[in-house]
Amino acid sequence: MFKIVKKQYLANNIYLMDVLAPRVAKSCFPGQFVIVKMDEKGERIPLTICDYDRQAGTVTIVFQSVGASTKIMAEYEEGESFRDFVGPLGCRSELIDEEPEELKAKKILFVAGGVGTAPVYPQVKWMKENGYDVDVIIGARNKDLIILVEEMKQWAENVYVCTDDGSLGFKGNVNDQIKDLVNNQGKSYDLVVAIGPLIMMKFVSILTKELGIKTIVSMNPVMVDGTGMCGACRLTVGGKVKFACVDGPEFDGHLVDFDESMKRQQMYKTEEGREVLKLQEGDTHHHGGCGCGGN
Amino acid sequence: MAVDVLKRIPVREQEPQVRAKNFEEVCLGYNQEEAMDEATRCLQCKNAKCIQGCPVSIDIPSFIGKVKEGDIAEAYQIISKYSALPAVCGRVCPQESQCESKCIRGIKGEPVSIGKLERFVADWARENGIKPNAPEATNGIKVAVIGSGPAGLTCAGDLAKAGYEVTIFEALHEAGGVLSYGIPEFRLPKQTVVASEIENVKSLGVKIETNVVIGKSTTIDELLQEEGFSAVFVGSGAGLPKFMNIPGENANGVFSANEYLTRNNLMKAFDESYATPIKGGNKVAVVGGGNVAMDAARTALRLGAEVHIIYRRGESELPARVEEVHHAKEEGIIFDLLTNPKEIIVNEDGWVSGIKVVDMELGEPDASGRRSPVEKAGSEHIIDVDTVIMSLGTSPNPLISSTTDGLEVNKWQCIMADEANGATSKEGVFAGGDAVTGAATVILAMGAGKAAAKGIEEFLKK
Ligand SMILES: Cc1cc2nc3c(=O)[nH]c(=O)nc-3n(C[C@H](O)[C@H](O)[C@H](O)COP(=O)(O)OP(=O)(O)OC[C@H]3O[C@@H](n4cnc5c(N)ncnc54)[C@H](O)[C@@H]3O)c2cc1C
Ligand SMILES: Cc1cc2nc3c(=O)[nH]c(=O)nc-3n(C[C@H](O)[C@H](O)[C@H](O)COP(=O)(O)OP(=O)(O)OC[C@H]3O[C@@H](n4cnc5c(N)ncnc54)[C@H](O)[C@@H]3O)c2cc1C
Ligand code: SF4
Ligand code: SF4
Ligand code: FES
Numbered sequence: 001m002f003k004i005v006k007k008q009y010l011a012n013n014i015y016l017m018d019v020l021a022p023r024v025a026k027s028c029f030p031g032q033f034v035i036v037k038m039d040e041k042g043e044r045i046p047l048t049i050c051d052y053d054r055q056a057g058t059v060t061i062v063f064q065s066v067g068a069s070t071k072i073m074a075e076y077e078e079g080e081s082f083r084d085f086v087g088p089l090g091c092r093s094e095l096i097d098e099e100p101e102e103l104k105a106k107k108i109l110f111v112a113g114g115v116g117t118a119p120v121y122p123q124v125k126w127m128k129e130n131g132y133d134v135d136v137i138i139g140a141r142n143k144d145l146i147i148l149v150e151e152m153k154q155w156a157e158n159v160y161v162c163t164d165d166g167s168l169g170f171k172g173n174v175n176d177q178i179k180d181l182v183n184n185q186g187k188s189y190d191l192v193v194a195i196g197p198l199i200m201m202k203f204v205s206i207l208t209k210e211l212g213i214k215t216i217v218s219m220n221p222v223m224v225d226g227t228g229m230c231g232a233c234r235l236t237v238g239g240k241v242k243f244a245c246v247d248g249p250e251f252d253g254h255l256v257d258f259d260e261s262m263k264r265q266q267m268y269k270t271e272e273g274r275e276v277l278k279l280q281e282g283d284t285h286h287h288g289g290c291g292c293g294g295n
Numbered sequence: 296m297a298v299d300v301l302k303r304i305p306v307r308e309q310e311p312q313v314r315a316k317n318f319e320e321v322c323l324g325y326n327q328e329e330a331m332d333e334a335t336r337c338l339q340c341k342n343a344k345c346i347q348g349c350p351v352s353i354d355i356p357s358f359i360g361k362v363k364e365g366d367i368a369e370a371y372q373i374i375s376k377y378s379a380l381p382a383v384c385g386r387v388c389p390q391e392s393q394c395e396s397k398c399i400r401g402i403k404g405e406p407v408s409i410g411k412l413e414r415f416v417a418d419w420a421r422e423n424g425i426k427p428n429a430p431e432a433t434n435g436i437k438v439a440v441i442g443s444g445p446a447g448l449t450c451a452g453d454l455a456k457a458g459y460e461v462t463i464f465e466a467l468h469e470a471g472g473v474l475s476y477g478i479p480e481f482r483l484p485k486q487t488v489v490a491s492e493i494e495n496v497k498s499l500g501v502k503i504e505t506n507v508v509i510g511k512s513t514t515i516d517e518l519l520q521e522e523g524f525s526a527v528f529v530g531s532g533a534g535l536p537k538f539m540n541i542p543g544e545n546a547n548g549v550f551s552a553n554e555y556l557t558r559n560n561l562m563k564a565f566d567e568s569y570a571t572p573i574k575g576g577n578k579v580a581v582v583g584g585g586n587v588a589m590d591a592a593r594t595a596l597r598l599g600a601e602v603h604i605i606y607r608r609g610e611s612e613l614p615a616r617v618e619e620v621h622h623a624k625e626e627g628i629i630f631d632l633l634t635n636p637k638e639i640i641v642n643e644d645g646w647v648s649g650i651k652v653v654d655m656e657l658g659e660p661d662a663s664g665r666r667s668p669v670e671k672a673g674s675e676h677i678i679d680v681d682t683v684i685m686s687l688g689t690s691p692n693p694l695i696s697s698t699t700d701g702l703e704v705n706k707w708q709c710i711m712a713d714e715a716n717g718a719t720s721k722e723g724v725f726a727g728g729d730a731v732t733g734a735a736t737v738i739l740a741m742g743a744g745k746a747a748a749k750g751i752e753e754f755l756k757k
Contacts, residue, residue, distance in 0.1 A: 023512045037468050043562065043571040044468075069570055084468040086506035224562070224571075227466050227508055228692050229476075229534040230554035234545060241538065241545065246694070260545055263645030267547045268572045 002085035005058055007078045010147045013065045014115055015074055016050070022057035024087045030122040031093030031218070031250055034059060035226045037084035038076065043069055046223045048119035049088060062118030067269070089226045090249045093123055094216065103132055106190040110136045111174050111204055113196020117148045119218060120195050125155045133157035137177050143168035174200060175207050182211060189213050194253060198262050205253035215253035219244045221261060222268055235261050301404025304333040306411050311625040315596055318480045318565055321622060327367070330415040334363035337407045340399055345409060348397035350742045353377040355394060355409055362412055371420040374413060375427060379452045379496065380445060380741060382421065382488045383474060385414025388738050389616050421491055429499050434458040436755055439524040441509045441695065444472020445737045446530030446728025448496050449744030455499035457752055464507040469561060472532055474737070476561035477553070479590050481597070485560070510698035519723060526723045526751045529710060530744060531695055533729035537687040539582070543639030548574065548647035552583070552591040552686035559594050576600045576682025580650050582636055583686030584608065589619040591684045592628050602628050603678065607635040607655050607668045633668060637675065639683055649677045691730050699724070709733055716750025717743065725750055
């Protein structure tokens, strides 16, 4: 059993939990994920590792209650336990294995959309702790969906907040914000790391391709085992089939077939889940949609 | 009852029409009277050929002799000396090509039903609460076993009996390997059979830590250097599914057999009270002809679909067990033989709407002696289906070999290990089962677990 030692409500049905899982905490790195199975009859739910404390043996998860399973998860309280909590799964972020001098020379922009802000957080923190300064954009449809701004400011050089309706920060989606930084504020970047709804990552990748900036995205397809055994998580990257749980979840955004992944993600969506997805991604599955953080 | 020595005592089964709609076990097994009658057919051969057909050399005439006398407890003790999972093997061993293929009775009539007798003895022992004896004391030497499939369970059980402190590390949330996630309930009941065989291994003192992925949560080197284990056995199986690489294969509604079976067996998607969903499909094509394909097909049938098996060779080349093919046909699975998929047809929402296939004919025998199929020109056609299950075989997962320095694998990613004692290229690390051979059978994996347990004991005594 894996005990929930802390629970916190962030915003808009987004919750943060610290879970006691010493083996995971000891060996995990930014970019990896866990699979949580709440009880005997629950499903295996993949969630990104959002922080970890090796000493205390805890791992932080941040999740949005969107459908049947994540709604039940939101009802778990401090002191209660999950039956299963396995990880770390997937590969750690490529940045961690890069040569320090090369990394030092790079100007990196993290682009976080909605609940995707959570997985960006440990990467930004790791960068700062290892002596690298990075910029972060946090974007969403409106101010109620913006999370972790203060936390992020502790570690990032600059944090830019943007909302579609202008209720907080810059008015516009994350792509508008990127263009503003690059075109109007004289910023230049060598690498973009974009994590958020698929539709956001797709359009960020299109823009950064135009701008000639290498881009890494974190994919979240449907999964079952998370160890390479079922193939549910397959996606196409550069014309090749990859399993996100073992080959990813991070991939080169300029090579990912996002349209295929968006169709595959619909496969098991419940009606409830679809509604939330629609809210997050707009009515994208019928006519393209605009960009990010939803329409 | 007078027994016709040439014929087997028939075994009771659920009626095909009834069982096609439920997940209860198909074969009901012998009762004691039937078992004792069947046992009288055994000639108690001096030079029993059947033993040579069994990969773990069970003393078949001795245990059958005890069944004949009605001393089932003693029959169980005899089997237990050789096999840790008799209730499983009695159900899923390909007996017709192993022990029973060598039985003298088979020359003139039907061979003795060795598998069904073994199953009866194991079920009887479980129902009567007989458990293997735990050792009095442990020797304090720690051994780690990776994977809780038949190879890992057997190796762990044997080492525990010899006094070692064994911990099994399992990546999934449930122990059992393929026995839990792959082979369906209607062939191998999870609660009554698999769970209780695992309990038996635990009652020997073996600890099972689930949710630990070796290579990710921790590594073999850490187990040896930091966690105080003196040796490691790798029984991680061959879980990686293959796809055909034909167009449309990533469409919604295309699954690997592993995904389909895992959702249904391990995650119990067929039971409404479990949260994991499954798209059962209305018309399902299963591509492949092995045991795994039969299991996927019969699962889809039970979930309410019309099911086609699409296989590129003919009936006699089907690699699945004869009994499984027979059961599948009885239940109404449609066999589209000598047929090969070319493409999966996808509708505009990204879902499967059909499978384009081509007819095949058998050409000259190839190097393996099998006649290889060749396409018939101009025979392409489309079968309307909404679900496709790819069952093309599996290979070992590279997770462990790629995170363990000095552990050699061959070009198929199989770990290289000495068949006699399981020793690998890395000191203190042993391996066996599907991880070494590629996808094989339960009993071969058990045999390899046994051999490695001996190998580990010898290594640790040095
Ligand atoms: C590697 C990875 C990391 C993730 N990290 C996070 C995270 O940090 N925070 C967070 O809130 N969510 C994360 N997700 C998504 C999260 O797993 C889904 O939100 C969750 O499974 C939805 O379940 P549900 O029953 O509540 O929703 P429903 O919409 O009712 O889901 C129904 C079914 O669809 C599948 N499904 C639906 N959406 C997703 C999805 N986005 N990804 C995978 N499967 C899905 C599930 O298997 C489920 O069975 C991650 C997913 C992956 C693969
Ligand atoms: C659907 C299906 C039907 C079959 N039917 C039959 C049949 O009728 N008769 C027959 O004899 N054989 C059958 N087989 C084959 C048989 O089940 C296998 O040969 C046998 O289970 C192999 O045993 P194993 O112990 O080597 O591996 P497995 O049973 O595969 O067990 C390996 C275990 O290791 C775990 N693992 C893997 N990697 C790691 C890691 N890195 N860290 C921790 N744990 C890990 C896995 O999760 C798994 O639980 C069938 C197989 C399938 C898939
Ligand atoms: S273990 Fe398998 S091969 Fe050996 S006797 Fe039993 S059924 Fe036959
Ligand atoms: S070969 Fe057949 S008849 Fe002879 S001992 Fe074995 S089971 Fe009995
Ligand atoms: S989740 Fe099963 S292979 Fe990736």
